[in-house]
Amino acid sequence: MSNELLLKYGCNPNQKPSRIFMKDGGELPINVLNGRPGYINFLDALNSWQLVKELKEATGIPAAASFKHVSPAGAALGLPLDDKLKRIYFVDDDVELSPIACAYARARGADRMSSYGDWVALSEVCDKPTAELLLNEVSDGIIAPGYTDDALKVLTQKRKGSYNIVKIDKDYKPLPVEHKDVFGITFEQGRNEFKIDYSMFASIVTENKELPDSAKRDLTVALIALKYTQSNSVCYSKDGQVIGVGAGQQSRIHCTRLAGNKADNWYLRQHPQVLNLPFKDDIRRPDRDNTIDVYISDDWADVLADGIWQQFFYKKPEPLTREQKREWLDSLDGVSLGSDAFFPFGDNIERAAKSGVSYIAQPGGSIRDDNVIETCNKYGIVMAFNGLRLFHH
Numbered sequence: 001m002s003n004e005l006l007l008k009y010g011c012n013p014n015q016k017p018s019r020i021f022m023k024d025g026g027e028l029p030i031n032v033l034n035g036r037p038g039y040i041n042f043l044d045a046l047n048s049w050q051l052v053k054e055l056k057e058a059t060g061i062p063a064a065a066s067f068k069h070v071s072p073a074g075a076a077l078g079l080p081l082d083d084k085l086k087r088i089y090f091v092d093d094d095v096e097l098s099p100i101a102c103a104y105a106r107a108r109g110a111d112r113m114s115s116y117g118d119w120v121a122l123s124e125v126c127d128k129p130t131a132e133l134l135l136n137e138v139s140d141g142i143i144a145p146g147y148t149d150d151a152l153k154v155l156t157q158k159r160k161g162s163y164n165i166v167k168i169d170k171d172y173k174p175l176p177v178e179h180k181d182v183f184g185i186t187f188e189q190g191r192n193e194f195k196i197d198y199s200m201f202a203s204i205v206t207e208n209k210e211l212p213d214s215a216k217r218d219l220t221v222a223l224i225a226l227k228y229t230q231s232n233s234v235c236y237s238k239d240g241q242v243i244g245v246g247a248g249q250q251s252r253i254h255c256t257r258l259a260g261n262k263a264d265n266w267y268l269r270q271h272p273q274v275l276n277l278p279f280k281d282d283i284r285r286p287d288r289d290n291t292i293d294v295y296i297s298d299d300w301a302d303v304l305a306d307g308i309w310q311q312f313f314y315k316k317p318e319p320l321t322r323e324q325k326r327e328w329l330d331s332l333d334g335v336s337l338g339s340d341a342f343f344p345f346g347d348n349i350e351r352a353a354k355s356g357v358s359y360i361a362q363p364g365g366s367i368r369d370d371n372v373i374e375t376c377n378k379y380g381i382v383m384a385f386n387g388l389r390l391f392h393h
Helices: 037-058 083-088 100-109 126-134 147-155 214-226 252-268 285-295 320-331 347-353 368-377
Strands: 005-006 018-020 028-033 063-068 071-077 118-122 139-144 164-168 177-182 185-190 234-236 241-247 335-339 359-363 384-385
Touching: 028 147, 037 063, 037 071, 037 118, 037 139, 037 164, 037 214, 071 100, 071 214, 083 100, 100 118, 100 126, 126 147, 126 234, 126 384, 214 234, 214 241, 214 335, 214 359, 234 252, 241 252, 252 320, 252 335, 252 347, 335 347, 347 359, 347 368, 368 384
Parallel strands: 118 139, 139 164, 335 359, 359 384
Antiparallel strands: 005 018, 028 164, 063 071, 063 118, 071 241, 177 185, 234 241, 234 335
């Protein structure tokens, strides 16, 4: 380890010089084992590491994240995968899965379109099963507290030997005050050290107050993910993993719609008609992901038109109609939703209910809280006010 690391360039190729370094003269808590990570790679790495570290601390379960452009596309705990999830996450039945490998498969599978070319973070030492899952995905790099010899041997095969592999000191603690320069002016603030755990959901303001431990776990996943998502942001989660993130929107309802649409896509990928699409054997994973994304959208004709479908399928599939999609989505329930700031209107709840949301955690404090609570009561949704804003920029 050293005090500084020179980078090829900053956010863009014209932004030179570029480096990361320790202002206090100490050593960087990271070690580049392979490749040459760039400026944005390190922004993703350091934000995603904090996310998985906090998820593990809050739940006691190994955690993984898939980051793109300094926000999570997915984040998850290392819970076992059922056969359906294995299929939509491209995990073969005979593949050995450790808890951290399950966490990575879930994180990558939340939003496979957004995770293309991602940065991966693991709360645990990267093992061979996780490395072998990664070998088959398009990814820019990984950060973890360590790597087994077998995992390193696998990962250094990626990108013709140039895959970015970063090891971080799991015991590193940053200074309590952080700085950021914008337009030659230095900003200073205390780090957001607030610990998110199950105790945050005690203040339930809705008529329905039944909040099971599984929902507390999922709300914890959503809120910790939001802590490291560019704001405004809303996150849907289920079964210990993120299923949709709406990041960086100026309007709260747009966050809720964007995240909800991603959650819908995650669930629609599990529709029997989608699982049984007659893909040609030589279709690459990214092309399959893109084709499925179009197939389940309103633009399905773009992949089913004559002269087009033959590129992807050995026989022409039937489209998935709006009525079929709505019927399938109506079977989704038990979804948790977190918001990094208060909901100003009940329209957010109306949209959330369409994606099976049963549990919500948000700060509260809007002048229209009564309307938001009333809308939750209309759908039997449990909502907790946690009083915690989680803006991240």
